[in-house]
Amino acid sequence: MPKILIIDDERAIRNSLKDILEMEKYEVDSAEDGMQGLELLSAKSYDVILCDIKMPQMDGIEVLGKIMEGDFDTPVIMISGHGTIDTAVEAIKKGAFDYIEKPPDLNRLLITIRNALDKSSLITETKVLKKKVSKKYQMIGESEAITLIKDMIERVAETDARVLITGENGTGKEVVARWLHEKSHRSALPFVEVNCAAIPSELIESELFGHEKGAFTSAIKQRSGKFEQAHTGTIFLDEIGDMSLSAQAKVLRALQENKISRVGSDKDIAVDVRIIAATNKNLKEEIAANRFREDLYHRLSVILINVPSLNERLEDIPLLADHFISQICDEYGTPPVPISEDAIQELQKINWTGNIREFRNVIERLIILCPKGITGKEVNLFAQPISK
Secondary structure, eight states, rough: OOEEEEESSOOOHHHHHHHHHHHHTTEEESSSSHHHHHHHHHSOOOSEEEEEEEEEEEEEEHHHHHHHHOOOOOOOOEEESSOOOOOOOOHHHHHEEEEEESOOOOOHHHHHHHHHHHHHHHHHHHHHHHHHHHHHTTTOSSHHHHHHHHHHHHHHTTOOEEEEEEOOTTTTHHHHHHOOOSTTTTTTTTTEEEEEEOOOOOTHHHHHHHHOOOOOOTTOSBBBOOHHHHHTEEEEEEEEGSSSSSHHHHHHHHHHHHOOOOBBBBOOOOOOEEEEEEEESHHHHHTTTTTHHHHHHHHHTEEEEOOOOOOGGGGGHHHHHHHHHHHHHHHHHHOOOOBBBHHHHHHHOOOOOOHHHHHHHHHHHHHOOTTTOOOOOHHHHHHOOOOO
């Protein structure tokens, strides 16, 4: 049941609003002044706040300011019988969700509360999703190589320096890119990922830069590209070594001029993006084979981060095993499966050609097949493909 807090110094208003909202199946608390309202808000979470503007001791605008300064995401609807247009504008500028005059029109009040609840639900959902994303993209490990990468991220994340991440498939290059974004001043802004290897070469330019209606046969309407979608945020160009030379030329221009143009248009569009790129290829070899532009390589590689293979950081396997067991069992809704020391030792003997991605799959397989506990015997039985 949604919870609403009413802050108003007039008892009759408080009581009538409380009766109406409780009839609408809302849970309602009320406060007779701003101080009491802030105390209730500190002790209990609310989905919507209704706050009068003209109150003794602390007026509603001051209460609104305190709410906005605090760690609260609750939408605030200001109500007043003494308001002016200037008061309404000031309330909205200070962060109020809406402004309603007294006596409030019942239909408008209920619609505004429903809209505020939708916003409140969206904020909560966004927080949950962000937590899930943060959990998914944790960097696990205490080996020297991983410690050096974490240190590098801390040093460069706050800058807008372009970063080129290299490493084998499955090593966690995307995790590094996510960390760089999350620790940057752009963290609340878009993070747009483009898998250059998954997009056909004839479509990569449209995907990156967008297109105008009629630019090609299937372009039935105008479409913005990934660079526009990432404006003010970060664009992650994964597997950039697979990008066509023509697309590379356009990316180079975007880096040099901070401008792009849609396919089929000669109009420039200014973009402000932080570029992070990744590849599993040796780009110097690709340059020598005329498959990658040397000038683009030098533009991208202001900061170089090489992510080691799992075989190069076997000492991290105990931490990785604990992490994935906890994560997977949490997803399945089951208690964590115990893993023995000899199981860890057997896992450290395996040649992990698929790196972290393969390791996680093996841990998931072992959890499914050995729900009571994972030992070295089970690792030997199930970690490798089962044959006759």
